[in-house]
Amino acid sequence: QQQVKQSPQSxxxxxxxxxxxxxxxxxxxFDYFPWYQQFPGKGPALLIAIRPDVSxxxxxxxxxxxxxxxxxxxxxxxxxxxxxxxxxFCAASSPSYNQGGKLIFGQGxxxxxxx
Amino acid sequence: DSGVTQTPKHLITATGQRVTLRxxxxxxxxxxxxxxxxxxQGLQFxxxxxxxxxxxxxxxxxxxxxxxxxxxxSELNLSSLELGDSAxxxxxxxxxxxEQETQYFGPGTRLLVL
Numbered sequence: 001q002q003q004v005k006q007s008p009q010s011x012x013x014x015x016x017x018x019x020x021x022x023x024x025x026x027x028x029x030f031d032y033f034p035w036y037q038q039f040p041g042k043g044p045a046l047l048i049a050i051r052p053d054v055s056x057x058x059x060x061x062x063x064x065x066x067x068x069x070x071x072x073x074x075x076x077x078x079x080x081x082x083x084x085x086x087x088x089f090c091a092a093s094s095p096s097y098n099q100g101g102k103l104i105f106g107q108g109x110x111x112x113x114x115x
Numbered sequence: 116d117s118g119v120t121q122t123p124k125h126l127i128t129a130t131g132q133r134v135t136l137r138x139x140x141x142x143x144x145x146x147x148x149x150x151x152x153x154x155x156q157g158l159q160f161x162x163x164x165x166x167x168x169x170x171x172x173x174x175x176x177x178x179x180x181x182x183x184x185x186x187x188x189s190e191l192n193l194s195s196l197e198l199g200d201s202a203x204x205x206x207x208x209x210x211x212x213x214e215q216e217t218q219y220f221g222p223g224t225r226l227l228v229l
Contacts, residue, residue, distance in 0.1 A: 032214045043117060043205050043220030044158070051215075089158060093214035100171025101146060101214045105158040 002027060004092050006106025013113050019077040021109045023090035026071065030092040034103070035064065035075050038087045047088070048075070080113045087111070118142065119221035121206050127227045133194040136224045140187055140208030146170070147189040148209070148218060149181055153202040164189055165212040196228045 005024045013019045023033075034049035050057045050064040050073065057064045063076040077084055090106040093099065118141035128134055140147050149161040160173035164183035175181075178196075183189045193200060203223045209216035 034217075036220075041222070043119070043207070043222050045117065045220065046217050049215075049217075095214065099214065100163045100165070101148065101209060101212055101216060101218065102160045102163060102171045102173060103148075103150075103214075103218065104160070107157045 004104050004106040010110040013080045015115050017080050019080045022074045023106050024072045029094045032093045033073050034091050036089045082113045085113050117219040119208050121221040121224050125225050132196050136191040138189045138206030144208035146209045146212045148207040149191050150205045151202045170212050201228045
């Protein structure tokens with residue numbers, strides 16, 4: 001129940017295209033859903049995050065769509081660029097009063113944007 | 116640069132040995148997290164400290180322990196090392212202890228157990 005399932009494992013997109021990465025969860029207690037971006041040799045960095053009281057959040061070319069009833073959320077990268085090539089992780093966490101700030105991560109998606 | 120520093124960057128050791136990984140959080144951050152990243156398990160939460168006290172615990176092995184010192188730096192101790200402990204170990208920090216605080220990750224320590 002603590003798992004977050006992420007797909008696809010890898011994704012190849014042409015420059016200018018839309019990259020879509022999906023995540024699903026079981027634990028309805030999760031109340032915070034961040035996406036992290038990781039470049040080779042670096043630590044993950046927060047990209048964008050959403051709470052379940054909204055269905056969509058947009059920051060620049062990055063959008064999170066959230067479907068509470070389906071327990072799914074996804075990351076959309078519009079106008080994908082070669083510089084977006086990285087590994088993307090979705091994550092989820094429960095209210096901190098009993099779980100602290102612990103993040104449960106998906107398995108990651110390796111995105112490659114071809115010029 | 117996230118502002119989180121980790122030392123050493125690389126560590127090669129033998130089975131049965133003990134190692135200590137060190138993390139300095141961003142200036143002003145009170146919370147420190149440790150994560151393990153491996154090919155088969157992905158990114159796994161190990162433990163969180165907030166202002167010197169343990170705040171949350173994940174699937175951390177009994178052979179592993181951590182602490183956060185008064186100056187807020189943290190150390191992760193791994194003992195009786197096994198081949199399967201080879202992984203990237205990340206430290207992250209955040210200002211507070213709640214789940215909605217942005218966690219800033221360090222560059223990681225790559226541990227290889229031979």
